[in-house]
Amino acid sequence: MKPLPALELVTRLEDAEWLDPVAKKVRKVVKRVIRPKWARDVLHGVPIGHPVHPLAVQVPLGAWISAAVLDAFPGNDRAAAVLIGMGTGTAVPSAVAGFTDWSQLHPQQQRVGLVHAAANITATGLYLASLVARARGGRGSGKVLAYLGLAVVGAGGFLGGHLTYRQAAGVNHSEEIPHRFPSGWQPLAPLAELPDGKLHKVVVAEIPLLVYREAEDVRVLSDVCSHLSGPLHEGKLKGGRLQAGAVQAAGASGGGDGSGDPCVVCPWHGSTFSLRTGEVQAGPATARQPLFETRVSDGLVEVCLPGAE
Template sequence: MDRLERYAGGDRLLDAVQRAVRALPLGAGRDALHGRWLGHPLHPILVQVPVGAWTSAALLDLLPGRRRSAGVLVALGLAGAGPAAAAGWVDWAELHRDQQRVGFVHAVANATAVVLYTGSLSARLRGRSLRGKWLGFLGLTVASAGGALGGHLAYRQAAGANHAEQVPHLVGSGWHDLGAVGDFPIGRAVRRVLGDVPVLVVRENEDTVHALAEHCSHLGGPLSEGHLEDGCVRCPWHGSLFRLSDGWNLEGPATAPQPAFEVQLSAGRVRVRLDRPASEQQKNGSPPEKATPLGSSGERRR
């Protein structure tokens, strides 16, 4: 697997396929296939249809008198393979190159399984049940190898994972100072580090400052190097669009929002904190902390 990640011999082919996938006129359907509406990638869910159907068909092929039922399941798996492949390809086009190398072989294995199961179904329809069974068993073997590659892609290479999930676990409770208000020019993205967590800070005007976790939830891209547009920031790596006010992901490929900080301007300083449930704060031994309201002290809140 490690050698496959580093193998650059097929990168020109990968470039061509990536351009072709990105050029598809999918419109809003691209975000739907990414799973932005779902909150996590759609591809792993769609894969359950062909994998489950083909596994069940293999079991029925081992039992007497189940030839017709097994054929129906093979057909169901073939019907579900198309949507699963579509979601997988749009995700693949927005991955790092080492992830794409593994993902491409994963896709080739799955395509080979589809070819074998197509032959299996054809043989069954022509009454050649034994040939259909063996092609099905071979297809399941190849699909299982493709699944192993998919597991490596997801769990070893973290493709599709939320790369900002750890932020609430690394940022301590309460308010944290990020610097003087004057250190943040209006309309510019500034990067600060809060403990071990990089933070994107954008001062919108004299009274409004936004702060988000700086590493993009999609693949960890540096949002401070992204483009600011209409109260949002676009990741420079793969184009995910996040709303500055609350971190909501308005466009994919990111399927998870960015952790957003509450911001307080006090005595010329910028302070931030992550909202935490009262139960979590009490568990940590501290009462829920409230932000200081506007008042005669001159403190201002976002």
């Protein structure tokens, strides 16, 4: 079966560079409005382990669809209006979460996401107009506006599906690692060849790994950032023994917190992961990095990924 013609139109949006100036302006507004790091992490979904936006949109969509069903039968005007009002109100926090995620995507994803957002904003405006018409006694026009809003939000949902399932926005880009990495212990590199106190990349079984060594202690994560596949070995080291010494020296002069827990900051969008656990310390990533067990045998570092098939 051939894909729908509409799919080709959506695919063209990925290369619509004329949207980039608009995206740049909107991105600046989003970053200016949502400034606290903790707020961005909550809106990204770091505490719950996956994006908030797909979960939040269920409320307005459910309310609007339910209102459409009620509008199809007489005597439900008041109940339909209540549902439309609830959907319109809850669309706001959903949009805030969506724009927060959108601001940390690749340009091709942002182009599609911008049109997706425009469709949803248009739909929300139509539902607001429906409420105004109903309040003025125009039940017929109110229903027409509501059904138009449902059609537009449906188109926006199609774009959202393309963004997620075709462009892989918001998904875990490290999920495949346990399915590709061989089970059991695998040779990594001689301990003496691993740089001390620095981020380093080693490829094992065609899988790029991020390696961090402090003396005899070797920490290994997947080198592919779970957010959008950024190369973590090109990122920044945060904490760790060497930086902890500098922080402690600064603390003696009245600054620094003395934290020595080593973390890696992704060079693309700033996601931060603990090198000891793989857990997300700061978004936009929401999924932890695969953490490899390590051991040293006769000077050779070996790695094992729990759960590898």
